[in-house]
Amino acid sequence: MTKPFPNSPAQRVAIESLTQSLNISPFLASLLVQRGIHTFEEARSFFRPELGHLHDPFLMKDMDRAIERLKLAFLRQEKILVYGDYDVDGTTSVALFYGFLKTFYPHVDYYIPDRYKEGYGVSKAGIDWAVANEFTLIVSLDCGIKSIDRVTEAWELGIDFIICDHHRPGRGTDGDELPPAAAVLDPKRSDCDYPYKELTGCGVGFKLLQAYCIFENIPLETLFGYLDLVAISIASDIVPITGENRVMAHYGLKVLNQSPRPGVKALIKVAGFTRELDITNVVFGLGPRINAAGRIQHARAAVQLMLSHSEEEADQFALEINKHNASRREFDTTMTEQALSMIRRNETMVKAKTTVLYDATWHKGVIGIVASRCIEHFHRPTIILTQSHNKAAGSARSVPGFDVYEAIEECADLLEQFGGHTFAAGMTLPIDNIEAFRRKFEEVVARRISEEHLTPLVEIDLPMDFSEIEPKMVRILKQMAPFGPQNMCPVFMTDDVYMVGLPTIMKEKHLKMTVRQGRSGHTFTAVGFGFAHWADQLSTGEPFSICYQVEENHYGGNISLQLMLRDIKC
Template sequence: MIEKRWIPVAEPTSEQRATAVDLAAQLNVSPFLATLLVQRGVGDFEAARSFFRPDLSSLHDPFLMRDMDKAVERLTSAMAAGEKILVYGDYDVDGTTSVTMFYGFLRTLYDQLDYYIPDRYTEGYGISTQGIDWAKENGFTLIVALDCGIKSVDKVAYANTLGVDFIICDHHRPGEVLPAAAAVLDPKRDDCAYPYKGLTGCGVGFKLLHAFCLQNGLDLEVLYPYLDLLVVSIASDIVPVTGENRVLAYYGLQRLNTSPRAGLKALIQIAGLRNVLDITNVVFGLGPRINAAGRIKHAREAVRLLLCENEEEAGEFATQINKHNADRRKFDTSITDEALSMIQQDAWISGAKSTVLYKEDWHKGVIGIVASRCIEHFHRPTIILTKSNGKAAGSARSVPGFDVYEAIEECSELLEQFGGHTFAAGMTLPIENIEAFRQRFDKIVSSRILPEQLTPMIGVDMEIELEEISWKFYRVLKQMSPFGPGNMTPVFVSRQVHIAKKPTIMKEKHIKFEVYQGQSPAFTVIAFGMAHIYPDLMNGQPFDICYHLDENTFREKTTLQFMLKDIKFGEPTWKQSN
């Protein structure tokens, strides 16, 4: 088990402390909760009201996005002229939810329409020549590309020679040259003044529909039923749950929990998600199943499910996708075991600051997942490669604070193509370049990565005494959701707590125990995958715990419980300064 660092948030300034005191009085909450709010940029009553009660009226004007006027004009003119429009999206969750949302909305107004998802294995990521040729052969003159296309300069140029226009809705980093499309929507464009940069591909598509509705006098209420898809993209693409995303996620979760579309409802049921859904449920319960269609079979299956309006038919589609997910898990487990063994058996790789592994028969659909699994064991930037169409295709994942995209970009002369984000990227390269790439990538990582970035960290919001925790405390905490990057579930440290009674080991891997501190009541602690701490718990010495709060309902009785993130025995090793 890797030793973790507990990292406190920045010590509040005297001004922030004063703000927290005022806010606690205004909101009638504890100073601890007021401090949490101030840490998250909530400094007065009005800001708190907006934070606790997000409002769709606060969404930004979509026409602030560069090229939005061009995009709406091209889409509107295509519909007026009866042109055939192709909705084109990537094969992951963000791409398939984007296509479902855009196609699903547009088909209520227009019928010269179809959608296209590239095959992960024969076409690869992004805009493909095959997809453009299919559009031309079938009479499409406008392609709306969602969650891809920002770096498809050559492909868009090729489409232009065929008389096929593009509107690009992307959220990945642009290259130095933008595609010559009819419109390029991407808030990460250097020349785009759109106030919020963290949208998903589905979010950029939503803003185009938002602008289309405004331009054409359509009530925005017709768009809101698609927010259940948008929150799935926000959760699964691990983008910040701040600003505009937080508003969209808040209302998306409401819809997901009250009136989800038939396809999502079927997935929720087959995933066994019985409690109120939050971002975490979506990430681990729905996202992998939607992704599994493209990983194991074809992502069109996911779009078919999400477009489905018949509940019985949706149930059949969901059953098939759930089977794909079970197959994905098998590949994931076996390839992860193989990858970890390769690291342990190779002295150079095990001693490097990065991991780059290649095996030609690994399943391309799970290599990103395997990269993440390897980071759980060897905390460093990781790239997993496999053979695809005669090339090495790879997925990269990073560790907090290290920009893996920039490191890959510096190896660009060894690559055929690449794209992605700070913490995740994809690439293709000639197989004969793998060893040179491995050496170059590790050299770049070694020169830039800080020693502390090679050790897993847990961000801690504050140290708290157990006697401060109550149902009122927890109810206010819940209202700070939806939680996610940029507004993570608050994490607490409580020091020198004692075991209240003998722990229980569950399923040989997990452990459940109770703790108290001074005169506090006892609280139940759940520690997944941590049965090995049993002997230390039983030695009678106090210990420090790092956790977040949750609730558990069993036999109609609901209790507060702690979800353990880490534990430290012996002398206290972490202390927040006063």
């Protein structure tokens, strides 16, 4: 699917203006206009993100109340508990908030719930532990917005909450249903006018610390050293890399690459990265390893890793977490094969608009990954359920453009609890309700979803001739990073392409070939992972079309341009 070419009168004027003011080709100017960049100032902000572009944290609803409650806790020397979820966003949030507070305040500790014994959100066990250890203030990160009963229980026991969350609040008859906390920081509150809505839980925690630094005249540079943790949360939680997220990801990657904390440095080492990290490396290399701690054993190990002060301590934690990641992969592979087999054996499931699968023996820590794997084969909203504490616990994943959270919300009468985002959610329901939930979820999604959502598409930014591909163009493309949702790495399409010579098949799966366009002298190496089956068809000498990303290939000390194939059409 090709995005609309920017061709309105206003867009043509913007392309001409950017071409002149930035000294770039009209082709690159078109790419910027397509991404909503029309003026020199907008381009400068895009290509040169600055920490000064971060919004005033006091624009967030309840921020003043949160600061007042923190100040009171410091004044009274209260014990503060930093409470976070067990995934990447939650553990980075805790490492950020606890790590920063611990530098000047001694009466602070942290708590991560056990994925299997306590489940998502603020747990009764967590409240009991806070009471037993005489904490009077809990700062919850990446959770809490829907924990109304637990926050109420804590309040009745003399414990206040500051909630830092980014999930959607529950809906009451008169609007959002919020917990009785001292402060509820969540840009997705309907009454919050904060300019940027897509922060991670770690990002909301960062804004609270930013506000505290501003209030107490603490140099913000002290806090900016923690942006590596925010960048990891942004990459791993798959939030839009726009606005503030883009700024924090940009500077967070700088910290990751130039002065990583010992724990992150150890994680980079066991992941095998030797070159500069980008968002993709974090998503596929660091994030899964941090997540594996909570999936296989306990997420506290991930926080301990990120808070490590010595390389020796960090290396030990990183090796242990890497072992958990290897175990996670084994579970992932086995369960995915079982899930795909269940679908393929059932003709009704094959033809359905959704996938909802249940197996009491499946490992709860991997069900979200398995849902994503199923979508790779059956492109539709998917929920994988397993048994936990005599209930069915599920993890949902969606396809681009479809809000799975809203579909689940319409099935709330069959659920005990649920929460999440547009593209990912979690839920708990009675085992006896599974079949009724499967039917209703299918009915809701079938009514809401379009055929376009159900068809896997490669979104193409612009058609391009090979003559446009040259080092300056690639240098500018690299400056458009960090890439991620709503700022994806550009995908181009070229027609009238021929294979030159013979293809190379790598590991029996992957294709490597030399390609040229028409009769031009421009040739490039093209690599397609999982594209080996195209080799014979492309060897006929007939022209074909390709869509691809342009990348630098670093090999043997040399750098060359290559095309990373996304699709082929004969």
